[in-house]
Amino acid sequence: MPQRYGIEKTPEGTWDIVDVFTGLPVVEVGVPLIDMPIDEADDLVDLLNCRDREHRGDT
Template sequence: MAQRYDIEKTPEGTWDIIDVFTGLPVVEVGVPLIDMPIEEADHLVDLLNSRDREQRDDT
């Protein structure tokens, strides 16, 4: 199963979480997941992909 979310480095050296299906930055609870340090982005992308897998498995 393809992973829905990935991280992308910005020109400033921070990281954004991108929805690979749309190419857009992810927004969770009204907060865009952009301009993060790599550790935070890496952790959050793992959580988002895990949640997405569970939701797709339930359908």
């Protein structure tokens, strides 16, 4: 099954987490997950994809 979340590099050199199905930035608890360093974005996208797989029952 495809992963729901991915990271995209911004022109400024930071990273955004996006929903790959909609192309929109992810917002968690009212906070857009944008303009992050790569290590933070990479960790968060792994957690979001894990949570999504569990939610869908694809563990």
